[in-house]
Amino acid sequence: MIETINPSAPAEIKDFPGEIKQWPGGGFVLSSVDNVINWSRSNSLWPLVFGTSCCAIEMMSAASAKYDWSRFGFEVARASPRQADVIICAGTIVYKMAPVLKRLYDQMADPKYVIATGACTISGGPFFYNSYSVVRGIDHIVPVDVYIPGCPPRPEALLHALITLQKKIMLQSNSAKKEFDIRRS
Amino acid sequence: MSLLDGLVTEASAITEDEMIINIGPQHPSTHGVLHLKVKLQGETILDVEPHLGYIHRSIEKMCEASSYRNFIYLTSRMDYLSAHMNNQACSMAVEMGLQVEVPQRAKVIRILMSELTRLASHTLWWGAMGLDLGAITPFFIGFRDREEIMDIFEETCGARLTMNYNVPGGVMIDLHSNFQKRVKTFLDNFKKHLPEYDELLTGNIIFQNRTKGVGFLSTADAISFGCSGPVARGSGVSCDVRKWYPYDGYEAVEFNECIETSGDCYARYMVRMKEMVESAKILEHWIDQIPEGDFQAKTKNVIKLPKGEFYSRVETARGELGVYIISDGTANPYRIKFRSPNFSNLSALKQMAVGGKIGDLVAIMATLDLVIPDLDR
Numbered sequence: 001m002i003e004t005i006n007p008s009a010p011a012e013i014k015d016f017p018g019e020i021k022q023w024p025g026g027g028f029v030l031s032s033v034d035n036v037i038n039w040s041r042s043n044s045l046w047p048l049v050f051g052t053s054c055c056a057i058e059m060m061s062a063a064s065a066k067y068d069w070s071r072f073g074f075e076v077a078r079a080s081p082r083q084a085d086v087i088i089c090a091g092t093i094v095y096k097m098a099p100v101l102k103r104l105y106d107q108m109a110d111p112k113y114v115i116a117t118g119a120c121t122i123s124g125g126p127f128f129y130n131s132y133s134v135v136r137g138i139d140h141i142v143p144v145d146v147y148i149p150g151c152p153p154r155p156e157a158l159l160h161a162l163i164t165l166q167k168k169i170m171l172q173s174n175s176a177k178k179e180f181d182i183r184r185s
Numbered sequence: 186m187s188l189l190d191g192l193v194t195e196a197s198a199i200t201e202d203e204m205i206i207n208i209g210p211q212h213p214s215t216h217g218v219l220h221l222k223v224k225l226q227g228e229t230i231l232d233v234e235p236h237l238g239y240i241h242r243s244i245e246k247m248c249e250a251s252s253y254r255n256f257i258y259l260t261s262r263m264d265y266l267s268a269h270m271n272n273q274a275c276s277m278a279v280e281m282g283l284q285v286e287v288p289q290r291a292k293v294i295r296i297l298m299s300e301l302t303r304l305a306s307h308t309l310w311w312g313a314m315g316l317d318l319g320a321i322t323p324f325f326i327g328f329r330d331r332e333e334i335m336d337i338f339e340e341t342c343g344a345r346l347t348m349n350y351n352v353p354g355g356v357m358i359d360l361h362s363n364f365q366k367r368v369k370t371f372l373d374n375f376k377k378h379l380p381e382y383d384e385l386l387t388g389n390i391i392f393q394n395r396t397k398g399v400g401f402l403s404t405a406d407a408i409s410f411g412c413s414g415p416v417a418r419g420s421g422v423s424c425d426v427r428k429w430y431p432y433d434g435y436e437a438v439e440f441n442e443c444i445e446t447s448g449d450c451y452a453r454y455m456v457r458m459k460e461m462v463e464s465a466k467i468l469e470h471w472i473d474q475i476p477e478g479d480f481q482a483k484t485k486n487v488i489k490l491p492k493g494e495f496y497s498r499v500e501t502a503r504g505e506l507g508v509y510i511i512s513d514g515t516a517n518p519y520r521i522k523f524r525s526p527n528f529s530n531l532s533a534l535k536q537m538a539v540g541g542k543i544g545d546l547v548a549i550m551a552t553l554d555l556v557i558p559d560l561d562r
C-alpha cells in the first residue's frame with residue numbers, strides 16, 4: 001500500500017517524482033536519480049540580477065508582491081554569477097557589454113541556463129535596423145534556453161518563461177554517458 | 186588581451202595602501218550597467234570615475250533614419266521610467282515645427298499622464314533606495330502602488346511601461362472610460378499609504394544616519410555641473426521646468442516647487458517625497474476637470490518640418506530633458522540631440538562621493554536615481 005509518510009506534508013511533496021513507501025521501522029523512496037536531481041534543480045532556480053534596460057523593470061515587477069515569482073522558487077536573486085543558476089538577460093546587449101555577458105555566463109557553475117527577455121535580446125528588436133552598436137540577439141554570445149518576446153514582456157510572460165524552463169529541466173538527462181551540455185538538449 | 190581589457194587599472198597608478206575597486210558594469214547598486222572605477226584608501230573614497238557606454242544603443246543616430254512620427258517610439262526606451270515625458274518632449278518639438286496647437290483635452294491628458302508617470306517613477310525609486318540601503322520591505326510597498334498606476338496605463342495606452350501614448354498633435358487615443366474612476370481609487374489608496382512610506386524610511390534612525398550629511402552637493406556645484414531635477418532642487422536650486430518654462434498647459438497648474446537646501450542625500454530624498462505629494466495634488470485637482478473635445482489635432486500623414494532648429498524641454502522624474510531637432514526640410518530629422526538629465530547629474534558624482542566612505546557611494550547612487558539607458562542613449 002502506497003501512502004505518504006506525513007499526510008499533512010505541504011502540497012509540493014506531492015509533485016515529488018517518485019513513490020514514498022511505508023515500511024516497518026521507516027519508509028523508503030523509490031525513484032530515479034535523474035528525476036530527483038531534475039526535480040530539485042527546477043524548483044530552486046536562482047536568477048542572476050542582470051538587468052540592462054527596460055525589461056529589468058518588468059523583472060522587478062515579477063519579483064514584487066503582485067506577481068510574486070517566489071511562488072515558483074525563483075526569488076533568491078543573486079548578484080554574483082557564482083551562486084546563480086539562470087541568467088535572465090533583461091535588456092539590450094551592446095557590443096561593449098557583450099564580453100561582460102559572456103564572462104558572467106562563463107563564471108556560472110554548471111548546470112546553467114539563459115532566458116532571453118524581450119525583443120532586444122532575441123534579435124535586436126527595435127534596434128535591429130540602423131543601429132551601429134547593438135548585438136542582434138544574445139544567442140550570438142551565449143546559448144539561450146527560453147526566448148520571451150515583447151518590448152518589454154509582461155511579468156506574466158517572464159513567469160511563463162521560467163515555468164517553461166522548469167519543464168525543460170525536468171526532461172533533461174544527467175546520466176554519465178552523456179556529457180551535460182545544454183546546447184545539445 | 187583579456188575579455189575585459191581596460192576594466193582593470195594598472196597597479197602602478199596607485200600607491201601601496203590604496204586600491205582600485207571596479208563597481209559594475211554588473212552590480213545591483215548601479216541600477217543598470219554603469220561601471221564605476223573607485224580609488225580607495227581603506228574605506229575612504231579618493232576618486233570615482235564613471236565609465237559609460239555599456240548600454241549605448243545609438244538612439245540618436247537611429248532617429249535620423251526614422252520619420253518624425255516614428256522616432257518618438259525609440260525615446261520611450263531611453264528613460265523608460267518616464268517614458269511618457271520623453272514622448273511628450275519629442276512630440277512638443279515636432280509640434281513646434283509644425284506650428285500645431287494641441288487641443289485643450291490633450292493637454293490635460295498629458296498633464297495627468299505625466300504626473301502618474303512621475304508617481305510611478307518615484308515609487309520605484311523609493312523601493313530601490315530601500316533595497317540599496319539594506320531594507321527589502323520598501324520595495325514591496327513601493328511596487329504595490331506602482332502596479333496600480335501600471336494598470337491604469339495599460340487600460341488606456343495598452344502598454345505598462347513603454348507607453349508611446351503621445352503623437353505629434355496630441356495623444357494617440359482617447360482616455361479609457363474607467364480612467365477617472367481608477368485614478369480616484371488609486372489616489373485614495375495612495376494617500377492612505379503615504380504615511381507608511383514615512384514610517385518605514387523617512388523617520389527611520391538608521392536611514393537618517395546613512396543619508397544625513399552624506400554626499401553633500403553645494404548650490405554652486407549643482408549649477409556648474411548642470412544638475413537638474415530633484416538632485417539640483419535638493420541643493421537649493423530652483424530649476425523646475427514646469428514652473429520656469431511651462432509647457433502643455435502647466436501654466437494653469439498650481440503646485441509648489443519642492444526645494445531643500447541642505448544638499449545631502451536626505452535632502453534629495455525629501456524633495457522626491459514632497460514631489461509625490463504635489464503630483465497627487467495635481468492629479469486630484471485635474472482629474473475632474475478634463476475638458477471635452479478632440480484629443481488630437483489634425484496633422485498630415487507624412488510630417489515634414491520646415492528648415493530650422495527646434496528645442497523643447499520637459500521636467501521628467503529625473504530632471505530636465507531637452508530635445509533638439511535640426512531639420513533640413515525633409516521627412517527625416519537631420520540631427521537629433523537629447524539633453525538627458527542623468528548625464529549631467531552623474532557628472533556631479535565625484536563631487537559628492539570623494540572624501541566619503543564606500544558605503545556612502547551606494548546611498549549617493551540611490552539618491553541620484555540614475556536610469557542608465559537614458560544616460561548612454
